[in-house]
Amino acid sequence: MRDADAPLHSKQRSRLIDVANHAGVTKSVVSRVLNNDRTLSIREETRTRILDAVRDLGYQPHTGARALAGASTRALALLIPDLTNPVYSRITRGAVQQARARGFAMLLAEDSADFGVDRQFADLVASHRVDGLLIASARPDHPLLGMLPDSRIPHVFVNRVVAGSGRNISLQIEAASQAALDHLLALGHRRIGHVSGPEQLAPTVSRRAGLLGAAAAAGIPEPSIESGEFNEQGGYAAATRLLADHPDLTAIYASTLNQAIGVLSAVHAAGLRIPGDISVISYDDLPLAGFLHPPLTAIAMPLMELGQAAVDALCAQLEGAPPKDVLVPGAPEVVVRGSTGPPRSGPPAGTAKVPS
Amino acid sequence: MRDADAPLHSKQRSRLIDVANHAGVTKSVVSRVLNNDRTLSIREETRTRILDAVRDLGYQPHTGARALAGASTRALALLIPDLTNPVYSRITRGAVQQARARGFAMLLAEDSADFGVDRQFADLVASHRVDGLLIASARPDHPLLGMLPDSRIPHVFVNRVVAGSGRNISLQIEAASQAALDHLLALGHRRIGHVSGPEQLAPTVSRRAGLLGAAAAAGIPEPSIESGEFNEQGGYAAATRLLADHPDLTAIYASTLNQAIGVLSAVHAAGLRIPGDISVISYDDLPLAGFLHPPLTAIAMPLMELGQAAVDALCAQLEGAPPKDVLVPGAPEVVVRGSTGPPRSGPPAGTAKVPS
DNA sequence: GACGCCTAGAAAACCGGTTTTCCCCGGCGG
DNA sequence: CCGCCGGGGAAAACCGGTTTTCTAGGCGTC
Secondary structure, three states: OOHHHOOOOOOOOOOHHHHHHHHOOOHHHHHHHHOOOOOOOOOHHHHHHHHHHHHHHOOOOOHHHHHHOOOOOOEEEEEEOOOOOHHHHHHHHHHHHHHHHOOOEEEEEEOOOOOOHHHHHHHHHHOOOOOEEEEOOOOOOOHHHHHOOOOOOOEEEEOOOOOOOOOEEEOOHHHHHHHHHHHHHHHOOOOEEEEEOOOOOHHHHHHHHHHHHHHHHHOOOOOEEEEOOOOHHHHHHHHHHHHHHOOOOOEEEEOOHHHHHHHHHHHHHOOOOOOOOOEEEEEOOOHHHHHOOOOOEEEEOOHHHHHHHHHHHHHHHHOOOOOOOEEOOOOOEEEOOOOOOOOOOOOOOOOOOOOO | OOHHHOOOOOOOOOOHHHHHHHHOOOHHHHHHHHOOOOOOOOOHHHHHHHHHHHHHHOOOOOHHHHHHOOOOOOEEEEEEOOOOOHHHHHHHHHHHHHHHHOOOEEEEEEOOOOOOHHHHHHHHHHOOOOOEEEEOOOOOOOHHHHHOOOOOOOEEEEOOOOOOOOOEEEOOHHHHHHHHHHHHHHHOOOOEEEEEOOOOOHHHHHHHHHHHHHHHHHOOOOOEEEEOOOOHHHHHHHHHHHHHHOOOOOEEEEOOHHHHHHHHHHHHHOOOOOOOOOEEEEEOOOHHHHHOOOOOEEEEOOHHHHHHHHHHHHHHHHOOOOOOOEEOOOOOEEEOOOOOOOOOOOOOOOOOOOOO
């Protein structure tokens, strides 16, 4: 058992057996050392000899062989609804970083209109490609929800509360709505509009509930609400309806940043000034918000932390802990920019096309 | 060999051997049928019996076992510089969709400032986790570039020309600059500014070269150029410098959409009107552009197609074809919105802080 | 009728790990 | 002196596929 016994396939990938030969032990010992098997007793000297061999040969375990032998794949999969939405991008960033920090690779899938993603996503686990799933797109009617509970697939829901699942990773959405309203109230607003999201989505409901609850508590008139898709067009359309139907509004709270951009556009198109005629505030803050016209007041949410927390929670499941709901800490913070100000005193000054 | 021989682990994942028993053949035959082995001769009846068994048992091959046995992992990895940049998001979307269409899973990594990503990225291949790499972030000084050529790792460069690599998947960038200039020329502009990107990046250079070449050919004064990072702040800073140093400019061409948003903001901040005082046009078009203030004229590039083409090219390599450069077809198209118009006749009317 | 060939599929040898079992050896207690 | 025990590691049995090799029978041919 000398070093000369080591194979000399210079250019070759080295395998566990190569490391074992190089260190003068059997591969089982090397495996157990690398995996910190507590039931193995080994001399310190031998252990360092093995670790040296691993380093010298640049040993990299074969993921497939490892998975086959019953160990985990050390890979997770993330399912998100829309890759181009910067909010999900930040969640994704947090998740990818945290996964990497924990030694996991991250697979990505986009839900979109792509029929069959759900099935394929479940197959990722069935084919032992990943150890668990991060699901950021669970609509109540999502087919995936039907298949997950029976299976033993470890998974968490990110930013999407699935009632009773006991594995929801979420933000303090109600508190965010409260903070938005507080900001508007402090400025003197009382007639407020809300651009909401698709009806079935949990964040939509939470944001709305938070706003309505806070408004009732503050004793102001009930906010007017219009819904739209979570994109610029959805925000534009909803805001246009709000402005036409409720000329007395002095502020609009948008449910997402993308919608807020549409809201700004709609208010401009109506000939109103921001914040002179209408103040606009948005859930979600990103650097982009500061460069809009006017710069957008927004509520910063810990999105990257959300992604990280989701990975942490999933890893906890993988280590055997029972799943549990997680509320990501960190109070929502209002980033005040130019799109909010005191309410106008009279009726809107703009050239909004009000019904004649 | 009757059906009764099949194991009855009802709830169990079924394996190749289970399918074989169910069909009354050996697993080698099943494997070869599933992989379309042309050297296998088999009766049509037996083949359908096997395929039926596969369906009945919901057989799903074990990815790891397959990879271990020498076949491919059917997974690719994508390395992008910035997850939150919507331009990369669209490239990612195209790549993920195409990978899925071809039966590949997609792993994701973000390059950012994260030290060690390059090494870890190469390890993805070393550990047989993926079959190939899509690299959308190759700066000339990127450490990854040093390690790739010697290795036999299949890879392509996306939207980032690495000279001499012979595996660049790129867009018609020069043509896009030409189109942008043509649009401005048609409106009557002659003094044009360009907000460029980081100096070392290939797209930066191409965009600039395309513009300068087209300008020279048109016989107008050489465009003024300032560089900035590929984000809103970078565009803001560069545009601010352009406006201060060159008060005679009547139009600005921004290198990316994010920069263009910063440009709009900077022009507003300088007290100038768009397009009254300054026209703004951007490379990259996204839905977002239509909701800015004013709506942004932009050059639509086939970004999803770029991502798809990259996957196609990589798959071709995996199938044995030698790597080659690919220029994604589809001529750049100018989407005209409100941010461009005829040049003003006199000096800028705004309250720009010009040196007193 | 013997031989070769082709068809249809069986058998078995891997791939590179993990994990359980087993063994050898030295020390210690009775 | 013998048996037992525990430390240190060897051996081997898997995991679930892929791929190469091998074989039994049927058929055409000389």
